[in-house]
Amino acid sequence: MATIDKEELPVKEEFLLDEKTLREIETMKGAGQWSIVWRRIKKDKMGMLGFYIVLFLIAMAFVSWLLLSFDNWLTTQGYMYGNPHPGFEGSRNNLYIELWFPGMDIENPIILFQHPRYMDHANAKLPPSFQYPFGTDANGQDMLSRVFFGATVSLALGFIGQMTTVIIGTVLGSIAGFYGGIVDDILQRVIELLYSMPGFILMIFIIVLFEDVNIPGGKYAVVVIFFSLIGWGGTALIVRSNFFSLKEQDFVEAERALGASDMRIIFRHILPNSLAPIIIIVTLGIATTIFTFAALAFFGFGDPTAISWGDDLNRWQDFLIEYPWMPMFPALFIFFTVLGFNLLGDSLRDALDPRLKD
Amino acid sequence: MNRPPEDILLEINGLRTYFFTEEGVVKAIESIDLVVYKSETLGLVGESGSGKSVTALSILGIVPDPPGKILQGEVIFHGQDLRKLSDSDMRKIRGNQIAMIFQDPMTSLNPVFTVGDQISEAIMLHQKVTKKEAREKSIKIMSLVGIPSADERVDNYPFEFSGGMRQRVMIAMALSCNPELLIADEPSTSLDVTIQAQILELLKATSEEFDMSIILITHDMGVIAEMCDRVAVMYAGYICESGDIMIIFKSPYHPYTRGLLGAIPRPDAEREDLTIIRGAIPNLINPPSACRFHPRCDYWMEGLCESVLPEVLEIESGHKVRCHIYSDAGKAWMQKHGEAREIGKIPKSAVGK
Numbered sequence: 285m286a287t288i289d290k291e292e293l294p295v296k297e298e299f300l301l302d303e304k305t306l307r308e309i310e311t312m313k314g315a316g317q318w319s320i321v322w323r324r325i326k327k328d329k330m331g332m333l334g335f336y337i338v339l340f341l342i343a344m345a346f347v348s349w350l351l352l353s354f355d356n357w358l359t360t361q362g363y364m365y366g367n368p369h370p371g372f373e374g375s376r377n378n379l380y381i382e383l384w385f386p387g388m389d390i391e392n393p394i395i396l397f398q399h400p401r402y403m404d405h406a407n408a409k410l411p412p413s414f415q416y417p418f419g420t421d422a423n424g425q426d427m428l429s430r431v432f433f434g435a436t437v438s439l440a441l442g443f444i445g446q447m448t449t450v451i452i453g454t455v456l457g458s459i460a461g462f463y464g465g466i467v468d469d470i471l472q473r474v475i476e477l478l479y480s481m482p483g484f485i486l487m488i489f490i491i492v493l494f495e496d497v498n499i500p501g502g503k504y505a506v507v508v509i510f511f512s513l514i515g516w517g518g519t520a521l522i523v524r525s526n527f528f529s530l531k532e533q534d535f536v537e538a539e540r541a542l543g544a545s546d547m548r549i550i551f552r553h554i555l556p557n558s559l560a561p562i563i564i565i566v567t568l569g570i571a572t573t574i575f576t577f578a579a580l581a582f583f584g585f586g587d588p589t590a591i592s593w594g595d596d597l598n599r600w601q602d603f604l605i606e607y608p609w610m611p612m613f614p615a616l617f618i619f620f621t622v623l624g625f626n627l628l629g630d631s632l633r634d635a636l637d638p639r640l641k642d
Numbered sequence: 643m644n645r646p647p648e649d650i651l652l653e654i655n656g657l658r659t660y661f662f663t664e665e666g667v668v669k670a671i672e673s674i675d676l677v678v679y680k681s682e683t684l685g686l687v688g689e690s691g692s693g694k695s696v697t698a699l700s701i702l703g704i705v706p707d708p709p710g711k712i713l714q715g716e717v718i719f720h721g722q723d724l725r726k727l728s729d730s731d732m733r734k735i736r737g738n739q740i741a742m743i744f745q746d747p748m749t750s751l752n753p754v755f756t757v758g759d760q761i762s763e764a765i766m767l768h769q770k771v772t773k774k775e776a777r778e779k780s781i782k783i784m785s786l787v788g789i790p791s792a793d794e795r796v797d798n799y800p801f802e803f804s805g806g807m808r809q810r811v812m813i814a815m816a817l818s819c820n821p822e823l824l825i826a827d828e829p830s831t832s833l834d835v836t837i838q839a840q841i842l843e844l845l846k847a848t849s850e851e852f853d854m855s856i857i858l859i860t861h862d863m864g865v866i867a868e869m870c871d872r873v874a875v876m877y878a879g880y881i882c883e884s885g886d887i888m889i890i891f892k893s894p895y896h897p898y899t900r901g902l903l904g905a906i907p908r909p910d911a912e913r914e915d916l917t918i919i920r921g922a923i924p925n926l927i928n929p930p931s932a933c934r935f936h937p938r939c940d941y942w943m944e945g946l947c948e949s950v951l952p953e954v955l956e957i958e959s960g961h962k963v964r965c966h967i968y969s970d971a972g973k974a975w976m977q978k979h980g981e982a983r984e985i986g987k988i989p990k991s992a993v994g995k
Binding site: 556 | 738
């Protein structure tokens with residue numbers, strides 16, 4: 285008995301949907317807000333450039349953080365592998381990447397990547413070369429390594445500073461916007477008070493004031509805490525005005541009639557509706573925050589013991605004419621970070637605009 | 643028709659809600675007395691701005707504050723005064739025992755969550771169920787309110803539904819906790835006529851199935867005639883007439899009710915101009931004194947209606963009217979002035995105004 289294999293049945297050509305239609309159906313299926321936003325960003329070339337820059341920098345910061353923590357762990361465990369200069373006591377680390385070809389002197393491999401704190405005074409102030417692509421600084425530290433490992437602190441400061449700022453601003457702004465009245469009045473006066481003071485100078489003042497305070501996280505912890513304490517005003521105002529229009533929506537009343545509490549309505553129902561402006565604030569704000577911290581470090585109010593772009597920039601700013609690579613590379617990376625986040629933020633702002641239809 | 647007092651589900655006595663705005667105090671509800679019996683449909687009818695929706699919000703205690711405030715009165719539900727309950731106790735009643743559906747289904751659903759999430763949330767707010775059980779229950783209740791292929795539609799966002807389907811979702815949310823009282827605030831106004839009929843049919847069917855009472859707020863007398871057992875007519879913060887639907891439609895006692903009914907086109911009646919009610923609803927910041935209807939009333943008894951507020955009179959069992967035509971003061975006025983005021987016979991002085 286002959287069985288009919290269903291797959292071999294001839295399919296009429298006209299019933300087959302072409303690739304393009306199939307793909308369209310596929311995209312329509314998941315046409316949630318975020319897939320629409322993603323599609324719009326993908327169309328925007330500059331936005332995608334920003335997205336890739338940001339992605340690259342985040343990956344760099346994450347990888348360097350992992351490597352450095354692994355190295356620190358090894359060091360604290362007492363494992364010291366392959367210290368290239370065993371006699372040099374100044375180096376208490378073993379992180380480096382060496383290149384060795386068969387036939388080369390096994391005692392002197394080419395070192396591609398040094399630990400950021402490893403000082404090789406014999407090789408100080410070297411211009412960019414094959415062995416040191418970004419050159420070395422006045423202490424004989426590998427600039428490539430400094431820049432690579434500096435990403436962690438620089439980006440983390442931007443993220444943490446901006447996230448805490450936005451969280452404080454969002455919580456206060458939503459409560460003020462939802463309840464209005466006296467709560468809102470108090471919040472507005474506080475914001476006006478914060479805005480009436482020059483932020484940067486206030487930051488410098490606070491840093492100088494707390495210079496001798498020792499808290500876990502070092503000097504930058506103080507900087508971040510005060511940055512978020514004085515910087516939440518803008519976010520709060522935007523979230524507040526957003527809440528003013530959203531709380532009049534019928535679904536808020538409907539939710540109340542279902543017996544939801546105020547806090548539930550604020551944070552579970554209205555807040556997700558004002559997520560779009562918050563995302564834009566975060567993305568654009570990270571650029572500004574990184575810039576602010578780099579500027580603080582540039583003026584000497586950073587943490588000289590930290591490995592960060594701003595501090596390196598501050599340290600070598602006087603060498604700009606003689607040894608331009610020393611301040612240039614950290615500055616270049618600050619520039620790219622700010623550029624990347626700004627491009628992505630602009631693109632996001634356009635993509636999240638509901639008045640635009642694609 | 644008067645049902646025994648133990649059949650009373652909700653009783654409102656002397657409710658007064660004002661809005662304290664910057665322009666002045668809006669006296670939206672002056673004094674409302676209302677009774678809802680078990681498993682009946684009560685129609686609340688009146689012009690726009692007569693305080694129907696504010697009454698509904700006052701029952702649930704969700705009048706936007708500021709600027710709104712319930713000043714006095716009691717809302718007795720199952721023998722307890724809802725106004726005396728704490729906020730958290732009140733939240734347990736909202737959505738659970740008293741649910742509400744709103745006029746505009748296009749804006750009453752949260753646009754960023756799927757309808758399944760929203761119905762599940764309504765269930766989980768009041769019942770101790772897992773997320774999965776709540777979801778299953780949502781699907782069940784969605785198919786109950788007539789949403790086709792509910793198990794797929796449960797994951798859709800509100801913008802993927804039509805207006806009628808969204809109103810069905812709203813009804814599903816309201817029904818999700820088997821409420822005893824459903825307040826429907828113009829549930830069909832923003833829908834087109836065929837969908838209106840479907841939604842009303844659905845409300846009627848579910849009210850019978852769930853054995854719940856409905857307060858149906860509308861300004862459409864046709865909807866009232868179709869749906870309700872009893873009707874209460876509101877004007878500018880007062881209930882001016884309430885009673886059995888048959889009695890009200892057959893022989894309205896209050897001039898305002900008469901005016902409303904006269905404004906319905908009737909295909910069966912011989913061609914006749916529809917009557918109108920002169921003027922518009924007054925500004926409630928500065929409402930007319932005493933009987934708030936007197937400036938628009940054809941039967942205005944000068945010197946009486948604007949100075950003395952008529953009492954609520956029970957004309958016959960279950961049929962209450964607030965009008966001077968039937969009060970002792972009114973009868974004294976008629977005798978004194980030698981002018982008769984009888985409903986249906988517009989006095990000569992009012993003609994041509």
